[in-house]
Amino acid sequence: xxxxxxxxxxxxxxxxxxxxxxxxxxxxxxxxxxxxxxxxxxxxxxxxxxxxxxxxxxxxxxxxxxxxxxxxxxxxxxxxxxxxxxxxxxxxxxxxxxxxxxxxxxxxxxxxxxxxxxxxxxxxxxxxxxxxxxxxxxxxxxxxxxxxxxxxxxxxxxxxxxxxxxxxxxxxxxxxxxxxxxxxxxxxxxxxxxxxxxxxxxxxxxxxxxxxxxxxxxxxxxxxxxxxxxxxxxxxxxxxxxxxxxxxxxxxxxxxxxxxxxxxxxxxxxxxxxxxxxxxxxxxxxxxxxxxxxxxxxxxxxxxxxxxxxxxxxxxxxxxxxxxxxxxxxxxxxxxxxxxxxxxxxxxxxxxxxxxxxxxxxxxxxxxxxxxxxxxxxxxxx
Numbered sequence: 001x002x003x004x005x006x007x008x009x010x011x012x013x014x015x016x017x018x019x020x021x022x023x024x025x026x027x028x029x030x031x032x033x034x035x036x037x038x039x040x041x042x043x044x045x046x047x048x049x050x051x052x053x054x055x056x057x058x059x060x061x062x063x064x065x066x067x068x069x070x071x072x073x074x075x076x077x078x079x080x081x082x083x084x085x086x087x088x089x090x091x092x093x094x095x096x097x098x099x100x101x102x103x104x105x106x107x108x109x110x111x112x113x114x115x116x117x118x119x120x121x122x123x124x125x126x127x128x129x130x131x132x133x134x135x136x137x138x139x140x141x142x143x144x145x146x147x148x149x150x151x152x153x154x155x156x157x158x159x160x161x162x163x164x165x166x167x168x169x170x171x172x173x174x175x176x177x178x179x180x181x182x183x184x185x186x187x188x189x190x191x192x193x194x195x196x197x198x199x200x201x202x203x204x205x206x207x208x209x210x211x212x213x214x215x216x217x218x219x220x221x222x223x224x225x226x227x228x229x230x231x232x233x234x235x236x237x238x239x240x241x242x243x244x245x246x247x248x249x250x251x252x253x254x255x256x257x258x259x260x261x262x263x264x265x266x267x268x269x270x271x272x273x274x275x276x277x278x279x280x281x282x283x284x285x286x287x288x289x290x291x292x293x294x295x296x297x298x299x300x301x302x303x304x305x306x307x308x309x310x311x312x313x314x315x316x317x318x319x320x321x322x323x324x325x326x327x328x329x330x331x332x333x334x335x336x337x338x339x340x341x342x343x344x345x346x347x348x349x350x351x352x353x354x355x356x357x358x359x360x361x362x363x364x365x366x367x368x369x370x371x372x373x374x375x376x377x378x379x380x381x382x
Contacts, residue, residue: 010068014075016048021079028080031187032346035180036146037086045087046113050076053091054230056098056214059105062091066218066290070233074283077237078244081350082187084234089143089188090115092230093152096168098219099210104203108150108168116168117148117193120227121358124195126155126165132201133157135167138177138194145176145191153195154208164208173198184346184353217294222304225293225311228359232315235322235360236283238351242326243275245343246333268332275325282318289314306371313368319360326351 017024027041037045045051053069055061064072069091077084093116097105108114124137139153151174157163177192212219218226250262250272262268289311296307330344338345354360370377 006063006065006068009062010064010071013049013053013062013064013072017050017072017075017079020044020048024079024083028083028187031080031082032340035186036189037082037144037187039147041083042115042147043113045083045090046115050087051090051113051115052094052109053087054098054218055094055109056105056216056219058214059097059102059109061094061097061109063216066221066229066294067287069218069229070287070290073230073233074237074240077234078241080241081234081238081347081354082185084237085185085188085231085350085354086144088230088234089118092227093118095218095226096152096166096206098212098214098216099166099206100168101203101213104168105213108204111149113147114149115144115147116150116152117142117144118152118227119193120154122154123164124153124155124167125158126167126205127158129199132199133165133167133205135169135173135195135198135200138192140192141190142193143185143188143190145193146189151193153193165205166208166210167200168204169195169198169200173200182353184349184351186349217297220297221293222297222308225308228312228315229290231354231357231359232286232319235319235351235354236279236286238347238354239275239279239322239325242329242344242347242351243272243279245347246329247272249333262332271328271332275328278321279325282314282321285314286318309364309368309371309377312364316360316362316364319355320362323351323355 023044024041027038030038049062052061053064053072055063057063073084073088073091076087094109096116097109119139119142121140122137124135124139126133126135135153135155137153137155142148142151149171151169153167153169155165155167157165174193174195177194179192180190208223250268293307293311296304326347330348333344367377
């Protein structure tokens with residue numbers, strides 16, 4: 001899809017999101033208690049196409065560019081971290097349609113409510129057979145598992161090689177384990193799933209660094225980079241939502257013993273200015289790093305090491321900034337940030353939970369520093 005078409009599609013998706021915003025906001029109040037997205041919210045998001053953001057247009061998806069995908073996911077996460085996380089994960093895994101043979105992709109995404117839950121938190125085993133593989137393993141953190149139609153599992157091929165593949169298992173082929181009892185991102189339903197010697201036809205298995213079957217730079221990104229992008233966009237969206245919520249209440253909110261409203265105090269005004277500057281800088285860094293990575297991928301033969309390290313640095317830095325902004329705003333609003341009825345406390349829990357994801361690990365600062373200093377980075381998975 002051309003950039004102009006992608007931007008237009010992203011604008012359409014944001015318009016669709018605004019049409020269901022009220023429903024999603026109402027349903028968000030149930031997330032902590034239910035520990036999963038409600039059926040109503042899932043139906044609204046899937047019918048509007050939010051779980052097909054990176055699916056190629058030829059397979060019935062949006063086919064967004066990486067930057068337009070980021071815009072849509074940030075917008076969703078600004079309303080609620082869980083909703084943004086599931087849009088990022090579900091919409092992000094729809095990129096499988098650019099890896100698999102067309103017929104297999106059409107089967108996976110033939111239902112408009114198709115949602116692929118993925119896990120990179122463990123590596124299972126894929127035993128080669130004549131026309132496919134037998135898959136065995138248990139995988140954690142499959143966000144959206146309660147509504148998933150298929151599950152993407154990392155596996156090592158059991159043939160003496162170090163080949164890693166993604167196996168796309170049907171819901172019927174796996175056993176789900178509801179063990180998602182956590183403090184943040186409670187509504188993501190990030191359950192474990194397992195498969196026990198399940199046969200899977202070869203067309204539903206691809207290398208973790210696949211040969212794309214559809215045109216588009218996103219499908220040619222390094223596997224870890226494509227995966228990281230789908231979750232690293234969320235914390236900045238949460239932080240933007242925190243800024244918007246703070247601004248909305250600050251003019252009429254007084255802290256005890258202080259005459260001026262929160263928004264009328266110069267200290268607060270300066271902090272808001274700093275938060276906005278940090279948010280915009282982190283957002284711009286992420287977009288610039290992804291753009292540079294895409295250019296490197298387009299230029300065959302380019303050395304991707306520097307751009308990949310810079311990309312991961314941008315993702316980890318943006319997450320660190322998002323946590324800092326969210327916590328600072330909650331401190332400024334005071335005790336009101338503790339109330340479950342207010343739009344603050346769950347954002348703090350959610351952004352902290354998102355920051356713990358391995359995709360945004362602080363280890364990326366180490367790799368960036370080692371690379372800048374000319375120190376060997378070994379076989380780092382960045």
